Amino acid sequence: MDLFHYRKNELYCENVPVRRIAATTGTPTFVYSLGTALMHYQRLLEAFDGHEVQICYSVKANGNLALLAALARAGCGFDIVSAGELYRVRRAGGKARDVVFAGVGKTADEMEQAIRAGIGMFNIESWSEAKLLDRTASKLGRRVRAAFRLNPDVDAHTHAHVTTGRKDNKFGLPIEEAEDLFARARRSLRQIEIMGVHMHIGSQITEVAPYTKALARALAAIRRLRARGHEIRTLNLGGGLGIVYHRERPSTAKEFAAAILPLLRGQNLRLLIEPGRFVVGNAGILVTRVIYLKETPSRTFVIVDSGMNDLIRPSLYDAYHEVVPLALRASRGPRRRVDIVGPICESADFLAKDRLMPIPKPDQLVAVRSAGAFGFVMSSNYNGRPRAAEVLVDGGRFWTVRRRETHADLVRGETVPEAILRGRRRS
Numbered sequence: 001m002d003l004f005h006y007r008k009n010e011l012y013c014e015n016v017p018v019r020r021i022a023a024t025t026g027t028p029t030f031v032y033s034l035g036t037a038l039m040h041y042q043r044l045l046e047a048f049d050g051h052e053v054q055i056c057y058s059v060k061a062n063g064n065l066a067l068l069a070a071l072a073r074a075g076c077g078f079d080i081v082s083a084g085e086l087y088r089v090r091r092a093g094g095k096a097r098d099v100v101f102a103g104v105g106k107t108a109d110e111m112e113q114a115i116r117a118g119i120g121m122f123n124i125e126s127w128s129e130a131k132l133l134d135r136t137a138s139k140l141g142r143r144v145r146a147a148f149r150l151n152p153d154v155d156a157h158t159h160a161h162v163t164t165g166r167k168d169n170k171f172g173l174p175i176e177e178a179e180d181l182f183a184r185a186r187r188s189l190r191q192i193e194i195m196g197v198h199m200h201i202g203s204q205i206t207e208v209a210p211y212t213k214a215l216a217r218a219l220a221a222i223r224r225l226r227a228r229g230h231e232i233r234t235l236n237l238g239g240g241l242g243i244v245y246h247r248e249r250p251s252t253a254k255e256f257a258a259a260i261l262p263l264l265r266g267q268n269l270r271l272l273i274e275p276g277r278f279v280v281g282n283a284g285i286l287v288t289r290v291i292y293l294k295e296t297p298s299r300t301f302v303i304v305d306s307g308m309n310d311l312i313r314p315s316l317y318d319a320y321h322e323v324v325p326l327a328l329r330a331s332r333g334p335r336r337r338v339d340i341v342g343p344i345c346e347s348a349d350f351l352a353k354d355r356l357m358p359i360p361k362p363d364q365l366v367a368v369r370s371a372g373a374f375g376f377v378m379s380s381n382y383n384g385r386p387r388a389a390e391v392l393v394d395g396g397r398f399w400t401v402r403r404r405e406t407h408a409d410l411v412r413g414e415t416v417p418e419a420i421l422r423g424r425r426r427s
């Protein structure tokens with residue numbers, strides 16, 4: 001569900017014709033519908049109405065400051081995986097105490113920044129990390145709150161690159177070692193209050209069964225831990241809720257909550273969830289312009305001005321993104337099978353393959369749909385390409401919330417040593 005729609009043959013984002021945005025910012029440009037993102041956040045909140053729940057939006061899905069600021073003002077918390085994301089959250093006006101910090105490779109420096117900022121909770125992913133966090137907190141004379149991220153070994157039935165809850169994944173700690181882990185923590189961690197259990201089993205999960213399975217395992221572990229005197233107050237179910245890219249029929253927020261809540265009744269657990277894609281995935285499109293048509297004996301290529309440096313999901317995960325014209329009328333005609341590819345010098349550079357559609361003409365604008373999550377955040381300057389602009393739409397208004405990068409941005413931070421400029425001599 002989203003607020004992109006056609007009005008008189010023309011693609012609109014909320015009440016703004018996308019063509020008008022492209023005329024202002026050029027292409028490629030990510031266009032975000034604020035109404036769509038907030039609607040998804042609200043839906044999740046309403047689905048869990050009546051249960052104590054904190055939604056921590058996963059910043060890594062889309063860290064644009066304006067989006068984060070809007071979510072913070074709507075009362076949303078944040079799930080971060082680096083000190084850089086913490087910096088973003090704080091710059092956007094998010095409250096540190098509503099931040100939870102996951103990730104397998106937190107450095108002492110990142111921990112220190114998070115402790116000083118006063119974040120709500122660390123999600124610890126290894127015993128080594130627990131020890132380092134304890135030492136770091138001790139050095140700062142602070143006590144911190146944390147959960148252990150447990151790996152429940154369930155199959156989330158999603159792409160191999162985005163499954164995180166199997167025992168062979170690098171994430172979390174084996175759930176069968178939970179008792180030993182909590183016992184060790186009680187013995188040896190002085191500065192950490194372990195108050196919860198965290199899980200995050202994968203991304204783009206379209207059914208509730210993996211969640212209920214993981215939840216059942218977590219609740220069993222929590223029962224065993226409580227029986228040994230550990231006070232467990234929070235359960236963080238992570239993110240991963242799937243969205244529609246093509247023909248998926250993901251469970252709705254209501255169905256998700258309806259499956260989860262009965263299991264939590266009477267458990268005296270504060271629930272945390274960390275949706276990323278669910279909030280922003282359908283809230284964004286990538287607008288790009290057709291540069292050339294290229295016919296070879298075997299294929300028809302539509303070459304556009306955006307590629308895997310802007311949106312790597314098709315290349316990385318074989319992800320499907322719908323590609324639609326900005327002007328319906330301009331794209332009538334017989335349908336042909338085409339590949340929509342970018343200008344990057346890689347055969348993996350494509351946005352869509354084997355699409356049956358009327359062949360777009362050079363200069364025509366098209367939109368790559370559902371590009372709000374893991375789009376801009378994964379973009380790069382590969383092939384010397386400035387990163388795309390980002391535009392936020394709210395009703396009838398729109399703002400460029402990140403200007404397109406310039407060529408000067410491409411070399412920012414680089415220096416040529418004086419000795420190289422003088423001409424290199426052998427030493």
Ligand SMILES: *Cc1c(COP(=O)(O)O)cnc(C)c1O
Pocket residue numbers: 058060061079081102103200202203204238239240241274275276277278373
């Ligand atoms: C990536 C991530 C999320 C969000 O995943 P989505 O699939 O975008 O909902 C939540 N929690 C953790 C720990 C993550 O790493």
